[in-house]
Amino acid sequence: MVDQSAPLPSVCDLAIWEPVLRLTPEDGTERGAGRSARVAGRISPSGYSIAHRGSMPSTARIAVQDIQRELARGGVREVVFRAEVRPDGLTTLGLVWPSPAVEPAYGSVNLGVLVLADGSLPAPWLRRPDPVPGAVPAPSADPELLERTLRERLPDAVGATEEEIAAAEARLGVTLSDELRVLYRVAGGDWADDVETAIRVDKAVGCEIFGVEHLFGIDAASRFPGWDLGATDAIRTPPDAVVQGLAGSPGWIGFGTNGGDVFAVDLTPGPRGHFGQIVLLGHTESLGAEPVADSLTDFVLGRLREERPDRRGAELPAVAGVGTGRLASVQAAAHPALEVLSLDGGDGPPFHLAPVAGLPRLRTLTAMPGALADPLEVAGLTALEFLALGVQEWRVLLDAGAVPRTLKAAAVTVRHQDHLPVVPVANEILALWDRPRIAQTLLEGDLGPAAAPA
Structure with a gap:
């Protein structure tokens, strides 16, 4: 055995792994035909991925569960393994332990990604929005109509104060759109202890809105899926784009959610977009945003965009x-x-x-x-x-x-x-x-x- 400071000696025993190592292709026919067989995969406390065809015998499932328990008990996030079993039974098993320099390649039996600089990101997650000095609100943006509509739907609503809105702007480093200021001036009060009113507010607006103190700019790094997926992803901003091709922008102000995705007011629109348009950031997406309404007025009135172009092309x-x-x-x-x-x-x-x-x-x-x-x-x-x-x-x-x-x-x-x-x-x-x-x-x-x- 060659041991380079294994963090979990309790699983460094070939007997524990034997049922897993017998998961050779086609139930051992490789070895039976005089060829070495290989089995590889990764096991974590909450799951596993093993390169094996066919159903897994109960003995192997039990062995995997035993290894998972040991990993959980030892606080080890996963172990990657690769084994070669010769026809005569001589076996070499390599166990690879977690490293702060290796990012797991989820769903793969590969070793993972070697991260050569802490916190490094691919280029798409470093791109900043282009300046949009000529961007203007959509013709449908109507702060007065928006305020009237919200007050009709929420006659008893208590909004955020001007001081609270100004504090949010100072924290975010941006000036909010007139429509977003109206939304919070009318319906941006603290409903944490009043579930019934919060539900009425969310229904009136069209989504579950965040408190004014929880408004946030979309941070690109927070959407990074890791190098395993991010290195091969790309996005661009065509000349006719409504939304800039970005991972995040300080001008994408998250104000609400549908329970998983985030709605944001876009203060840095694409070449054909509008200042203050509403975009959706899907929880399964790590790049780009989807335009859903030309203005917050349209969003609240239910006038959503029917055309949702492919953000990648x-x-x-x-x-x-x-x-x-x-x-x-x-x-x-x-x-x-x-x-x-x-x-x-x-x-x-x-x-x-x-x-x-x-x-x-x-x-x-x-x-x-x-x-x-x-x-x-x-x-x-x-x-x-x-x-x-x-x-x-x-x-x-x-x-x-x-x-x-x-x-x-x-x-x-x-x-x-x-x-x-x-x-x-x-x-x-x-x-x-x-x-x-x-x-x-x-x-x-x-x-x-x-x-x-x-």
């Missing part, structure tokens, strides 16, 4: 995939606006990166093992923030001292659970940024010979 030119049924060549993906490039040649010839060298916005490259003709061509991608390559490709870059220093995060991709070389290579990458290394425990034992195939 076509994938190209910002995001492109090459190979395995997608674009046929890297040349076809080359575009000055390209941000994310994914390569998977399958059984076809590997790709050259020359057509995309020097592109100013290409920040993410993911390439499956064997997809690159020459890994050293990565040096031509001068704006890379995220790089995901196979073990051999990383080995070429490391040996040549050619790992791009512009990276904020990285990943080591695997195919067919080729797991054993991953941690040493990952630790070499982390060492370049003086980041905490990954601890791995290697267990060896004998599961006994596999049964011969029928």
